[in-house]
Amino acid sequence: GENVEQHPSTLSVQEGDSAVIKCTYSDSASNYFPWYKQELGKRPQLIIDIRSNVGEKKDQRIAVTLNKTAKHFSLHITETQPEDSAVYFCAASTGGSYIPTFGRGTSLIVHP
Amino acid sequence: SQTIHQWPATLVQPVGSPLSLECTVEGTSNPNLYWYRQAAGRGLQLLFYSVGIGQISSEVPQNLSASRPQDRQFILSSKKLLLSDSGFYLCAWTTWGGETQYFGPGTRLLVL
Numbered sequence A: 001g002e003n004v005e006q007h008p009s010t011l012s013v014q015e016g017d018s019a020v021i022k023c024t025y026s027d028s029a030s031n032y033f034p035w036y037k038q039e040l041g042k043r044p045q046l047i048i049d050i051r052s053n054v055g056e057k058k059d060q061r062i063a064v065t066l067n068k069t070a071k072h073f074s075l076h077i078t079e080t081q082p083e084d085s086a087v088y089f090c091a092a093s094t095g096g097s098y099i100p101t102f103g104r105g106t107s108l109i110v111h112p
Numbered sequence B: 001s002q003t004i005h006q007w008p009a010t011l012v013q014p015v016g017s018p019l020s021l022e023c024t025v026e027g028t029s030n031p032n033l034y035w036y037r038q039a040a041g042r043g044l045q046l047l048f049y050s051v052g053i054g055q056i057s058s059e060v061p062q063n064l065s066a067s068r069p070q071d072r073q074f075i076l077s078s079k080k081l082l083l084s085d086s087g088f089y090l091c092a093w094t095t096w097g098g099e100t101q102y103f104g105p106g107t108r109l110l111v112l
Helices: none
Strands: A004-007 A010-014 A019-025 A030-038 A045-051 A056-059 A062-067 A072-077 A086-094 A106-111 B003-007 B010-013 B019-026 B032-038 B045-052 B055-058 B064-070 B073-078 B087-094 B107-111
Touching (some): A019 A030, A019 A106, A030 A062, A045 A062, A072 A086, B003 B087, B019 B087, B019 B107, B032 B073, B055 B064
Parallel strands (some): A010 A106, B010 B107
Antiparallel strands (some): A004 A019, A019 A072, A030 A045, A030 A086, A056 A062, A062 A072, B003 B019, B019 B073, B032 B045, B032 B087, B064 B073, B087 B107
């Protein structure tokens, strides 16, 4: 089955810095890669996703890049703000599969 | 638009007591439904998923069970709770054949 590795487990940055979280996956058939943000005590919420026919996608301060050859994808957050502090999860799934495989999460701390 | 509900929001139960958590989805038909558990500070553990009424797949052996009596209703149950059942229980859904999971607000369960 699919295996998703996520690094780092904890990331501490100063407000205004950029943050990068990386995930690798094992199943070359995976073709959908969502990212979720989970604030303390809340539900995970989708913030951005990318499909395997696209190499990069941006939404304001957030971007995701995908390297299918190397089987890794990354979340980039620019100009971080304290409200970006949360746990971020990556996931990978295969078209036709009902089950995404999640990474173990990255705790992002943005210091004012 | 689609909405997912979970109740109760918080539950404190003694060891050995039964459990029933409910999840309902509005605004869609034939959703895929999922139950996840999240221990404190940990990742998302898939417990059960369902692609239709009466169709339940279990991902991990445990003393929990799930049922789907109606198209948009998913229930998580236990006959006798263990201390290790404590955690944050999240219900999620996708459209039929869809990829993106949307999570409910969650139920925080504390077993004493």
